[in-house]
Amino acid sequence: MALRADWQDQLKRAHDELGFQHVRFHGLLSDDFGTFVRNKNKLVHSFFNCDRVFDFLLSIGMRPFVELSFMPAALASGDKTVFSYKANVTPPRNYKQWSTLIERLVSHCAERYGSREVAEWFFEVWNEPNLRAFWDGTQRDYFRLYRHTAEAIKNVDKSFRVGGPATAKSDWIEDFVEYCERNEVPADFISTHHYPTDGYNNTENTEQQLFKSQRGIMRQVAQDTRRYARGRPVYYTEWNASSNPRNPLHDEPYAAAFVAATILEANGLVEGYSFWTFSDIFAENYFPSTPFHGGFGLLNLHGIAKPTYRAFELFHAVGDRLSLVDGLHETVDCNVVQMDSSVTILLTNHTTPGHSIEIEQLEIRLDNAREPVKASIERIDEDHANPKRLWVEMGQPEYLSSREVDQLHDASRVATEKQPFEYHDGTVFLKATIPPHAVAAITMEFRNA
Numbered sequence: 001m002a003l004r005a006d007w008q009d010q011l012k013r014a015h016d017e018l019g020f021q022h023v024r025f026h027g028l029l030s031d032d033f034g035t036f037v038r039n040k041n042k043l044v045h046s047f048f049n050c051d052r053v054f055d056f057l058l059s060i061g062m063r064p065f066v067e068l069s070f071m072p073a074a075l076a077s078g079d080k081t082v083f084s085y086k087a088n089v090t091p092p093r094n095y096k097q098w099s100t101l102i103e104r105l106v107s108h109c110a111e112r113y114g115s116r117e118v119a120e121w122f123f124e125v126w127n128e129p130n131l132r133a134f135w136d137g138t139q140r141d142y143f144r145l146y147r148h149t150a151e152a153i154k155n156v157d158k159s160f161r162v163g164g165p166a167t168a169k170s171d172w173i174e175d176f177v178e179y180c181e182r183n184e185v186p187a188d189f190i191s192t193h194h195y196p197t198d199g200y201n202n203t204e205n206t207e208q209q210l211f212k213s214q215r216g217i218m219r220q221v222a223q224d225t226r227r228y229a230r231g232r233p234v235y236y237t238e239w240n241a242s243s244n245p246r247n248p249l250h251d252e253p254y255a256a257a258f259v260a261a262t263i264l265e266a267n268g269l270v271e272g273y274s275f276w277t278f279s280d281i282f283a284e285n286y287f288p289s290t291p292f293h294g295g296f297g298l299l300n301l302h303g304i305a306k307p308t309y310r311a312f313e314l315f316h317a318v319g320d321r322l323s324l325v326d327g328l329h330e331t332v333d334c335n336v337v338q339m340d341s342s343v344t345i346l347l348t349n350h351t352t353p354g355h356s357i358e359i360e361q362l363e364i365r366l367d368n369a370r371e372p373v374k375a376s377i378e379r380i381d382e383d384h385a386n387p388k389r390l391w392v393e394m395g396q397p398e399y400l401s402s403r404e405v406d407q408l409h410d411a412s413r414v415a416t417e418k419q420p421f422e423y424h425d426g427t428v429f430l431k432a433t434i435p436p437h438a439v440a441a442i443t444m445e446f447r448n449a
Contacts, residue, residue, distance in 0.1 A: 001025070001281055002053045010279045010299050012060045018298075018312045023057060024065035024237050024274050026127055026284075029101070030087045031073050036101050038074040045101070047108045058113065065122045065237065065274065067166070068102065068149060075101070080136045083284045091137040095148045102152040110156055119159045124191050124237060125149045128168040139172065146176075147185045154186055163189035166237065169198040170221045173228040181230075189271070190229040193238035194221050196258075196352065218262045222269040234270035240277075240296055245284065251292040251300070251388045256307035256380045257350035257437040263315060264335050264346065267322065275312075290398050291408070292388045302405050305412040307439075310385045314378060314414065314441045318344040331357050332434060334364070343369070345442040349434040357436040364442075366428040372444040375419040375430070381438035387412040 001007050002025060014020045029035050034046050057064055070087035073079075075097055078090035092098035109118050129135035129142040137145075142165065150162045165176040170192045180187040196217050218239065226234050239262070241247070241255040249255050259275070266273070280288070280297035291300055298309035305313075319339040327334065331351045337344045345364060351357045382389065390411040391397075394404060419442050422429040434440055 001283060002056075003049065004281060006303070007279060007281045008056055010281065010303055011057075011062070013303070014278045014298065014309075015060055015062050017316070018309070019316045020062065020278065022063050022065040022122070022272075022274070023278070024067050024124070026067060026069060026083075027085065027087055028066065029068065029072055030070045030085060032085050035105070036072040036074060043074055043097075045104055047105060050105070050108075051112065054109070054113070058117075063121055065124060065235075067124050067127055067237075069127050072101070078136055082133050084286055085283070089134050089136050091135075091141045091145060095144065098145070099148045099152040102149050103155055106153050106156045106160065110160075115157050115159065119157065119161070121161070122189065122191075122235070123149075123153055123160065123162045124166050125162065125164040127166050128193065129165060130167045130169070130171045139175065143176070143179050146180075147183065150186045161188040163187055163191050163232075163235075166191050166193070168193050168238075170194050170225050173225050177228060177230055177232070187232060189233040189235055190225065191235045191237045192225060193276075194218060194236060195238075195240060195243040197242045197244070216261075216265050219265040219269065222266050226269055235272045235274065236270060237274045238276040239273055240275060244294070245282075245296055246294040248292075248294045250294050250296060250308070251306055252437075253307045253381050253386055253439075254350075254437040256311040256385075256439050257348050259308050259311045260315070260346070260439045261333055261348045261350045264333055264348065275308075290396075291400055292391055292396075302400060302408070304387050304405070304408045305385075306387070307380045307385055310380050310412070310414050311439050314380070314439065315346070318346070318441065318443070329360070331355075331436075332360050332362065334362075336366075341448055342443055342445045344444075345430075347432065347434055347438075347440040347442070349436055349438045359436065360434045362432045362434060364430040364432065366430070366444075368426055369423075369428045369444075370426075370446045371423045372421060372428060373447055375421045375442060375444045376416045377419040377432065378414045378416055378441045378443075379438065380414065380440070381435050383435075385412055385414045 011023060027033055031037060033049050036045055054064055071090055073088055075092045076088045076090045077093040080090050081088050125146045127134050135142060146164050153160050153162045165172045173190060241249055241258045277296040278298050280295035280300045282295060291302060298306055318337040321338040323336045325334040325336055331349050333348045335346045349360055387408040390408060
């Protein structure tokens with residue numbers, strides 16, 4: 001997928017408009033990428049496709065978060081695979097050969113891009129080894145794989161960052177840290193994944209799991225992981241509203257409200273969160289054709305921004321001086337972001353399915369304020385920045401004309417509307433109506449002092 005022009009166009013857009021700095025993806029070592037294959041009974045290394053992808057990332061100002069997976073068939077101890085591209089999930093038959101592959105790959109990157117550049121990357125070992133679908137070995141087998149990988153990377157340059165265990169459900173963190181410390185194995189960072197549907201019966205469908213999910217779970221698990229990491233940087237290299245690649249909520253305002261609420265709740269706990277995924281150009285199971293099919297992406301197949309994309313866009317535009325706000329509510333969260341000549345009030349109204357949520361009439365007071373020159377509001381909800389709604393009204397066409405694509409692009413945009421306010425004696429008074437599963441940003445602009 002990373003060699004497709006449309007994938008690359010969408011990633012560049014996510015970098016330019018959302019500020020994304022790294023990208024992570026599966027399959028760098030899988031056979032269809034040709035990194036290490038057996039050709040006429042001879043083992044052959046080829047880093048050409050890796051170079052094409054990494055060259056592109058650097059050309060647009062991004063860097064790879066390198067996931068070292070899956071097992072080349074020429075090294076595999078078995079034939080168990082996952083996904084449509086048959087990614088081998090078995091341990092290496094020969095760990096020395098695996099170490100050689102990793103060392104050659106990393107050495108090649110250092111020679112091509114320079115050690116100073118590669119020292120800014122992250123090397124993450126495998127993907128979700130605690131799930132049988134992704135790792136056919138034991139925890140002990142994974143720790144062995146990790147040790148050989150980490151030592152191979154450090155043999156190239158001790159400044160290069162390597163980490164794991166890249167587990168699902170924030171699992172194995174304590175065991176992994178203890179293993180690394182006990183055996184003096186380098187672990188420069190901790191990586192793991194979490195979705196709000198984690199921790200429930202896998203026989204239940206996603207809707208049943210979502211009804212049981214807990215609002216604010218990302219903050220809770222991140223706090224635990226940070227404690228278990230014992231001072232190491234923590235990265236959540238997968239998260240989304242659910243782990244189902246065909247969940248209709250991914251295309252709807254619900255997901256935008258989840259994203260916004262999660263960012264605000266978990267802000268500052270860990271070094272990075274990697275949203276899974278930036279695009280619906282994604283082929284783990286099959287390549288879809290329906291424009292809105294519940295895919296993980298922030299952008300759909302045609303590059304039409306979903307409500308989640310617009311939530312990231314709002315947050316990227318408002319600055320980073322975040323302040324908490326007095327007042328508690330079961331579903332509404334309010335935060336203030338200050339810039340030199342403006343203040344933005346970020347509002348979300350969100351909870352998980354099955355829990356009570358209503359339209360809320362909010363009254364907001366901003367004390368110790370100068371008189372605003374103007375105020376505006378931007379909304380993401382059922383009636384705003386919601387292209388799927390228009391697509392449904394179109395009759396849910398599977399294949400879009402260029403005219404329909406243009407209409408859906410227009411429907412995806414966030415409109416800026418005038419926000420009424422009152423100002424008395426250093427206090428700004430505002431009122432706003434926030435529907436269920438909505439995001440709103442009220443921005444007040446001031447004259448420069």
